[in-house]
Amino acid sequence: MIDVLKYFAAVVSGFVFLASSCEGAEEKSPEKTTDMAFGSEFYLTNDSDNFQSRRVSVEFFPAFENADRFLGFRLGDYQYRQNKWQRAGKKISFLARSIETRTGDGGAMEAGLFEQGGHTLLTLDGSYRMSPTKSTAVEFLVTRDWVETPKSLDRGIDFSFVGVAVDQGLGSHVTLVGLLGQQFFSDSNRRDHARLRLIYQPSLDLGLTLQARYRTYRSSHEDVDRAYFNPKNYSESMLAVGWRHRFQGWTAALTAGLGNETINHDLNQPTRLLDLSLQSPVRGSQVFRFGAGYSRSTTFSGPSYTYRYLRGEWVILF
DSSP states (O other), X not given: OHHHHHHHHHHHHHHHHHHHHHHHHHHHOTTOOOEEEEEEEXXXXXXTTOXXXXXXXXXXXXEEEETTEEEEEEXXXXXXXXXTEEEEXXXXXXXXXXXXXXXXXXXXXXXEEEEETTEEEEEEEEEEEEEEETTEEEEEEEEEEEOOSHHHHHHTOEEEEEXXXXXXXXXXXXXXXXXXXXXXXXXXXXXXXXXXXXXXXXXXXXXXXXXXXXXXXXESOSOSTTSSOOOSEEEEEEEEEEEEEEETTEEEEEEEEEEEEEEXXXXXXXXXXXXXXXXXXXXXXXXXXXXXEEEEEEETTEEEEEEEEEXXXXXXXX
């Protein structure tokens, strides 16, 4: 009970902070108004192991200024399936977002209560970004959720991730992004994460980027009874191309990459990545978001594991 109270105290503090940010922005810009809004959201995944997940949600925003500044609630229905195994879940979440659209600075938070298979979890997904200088940005990240595999969901295994990322501009065309984080699993396993991205923008007007990516993690326990993919050591190097374009307030983005992963210092396999997104103008009577992605890597079922997802959200102001 004490941990639950601490959790809600932290969440409330975060909401108060984000809400005060909204109010502060409104005081500086009195022409902006806050409206009520309703929305719907979906998230679908499937992989080559025949594991499928489906989330369908309804949303209510008592305070909605724009897509980057709001307070609201979300009720989600979850369905998981693999062959003859299936599982249902329910989640109620509290949402807050206060981000400066031009710079990306600010914070976002989703805190919820998630029940599935007789297990209950207090979930959290939050981030806060600030820019100490014009060329440097620091972002703090925290996530707490279920591990989404059949065996993990049956056992009620969850994880908590905390990390910090730094974006450092190296001139007008090059950016270096680094991340350090730790992931704690409820089965006593721990992962230490490190990621690095070097981004080159050949032209400031085209929205095109060339990226060199590297990520690695080390697990404290290799044997997790095949509850989830968990090599002792994992690393991946990737070359990717990114494109981002804005037209009449809409934003489209595409990332495609080819890489190579190393598992436990001996097994080497190629990897692939494709991700695209589309978002309507941030300010307007309706907000629409869409995303889709594909990846290929290795899991305990083999070296040709593929993962696909679709997500979308539609919010209408009243």
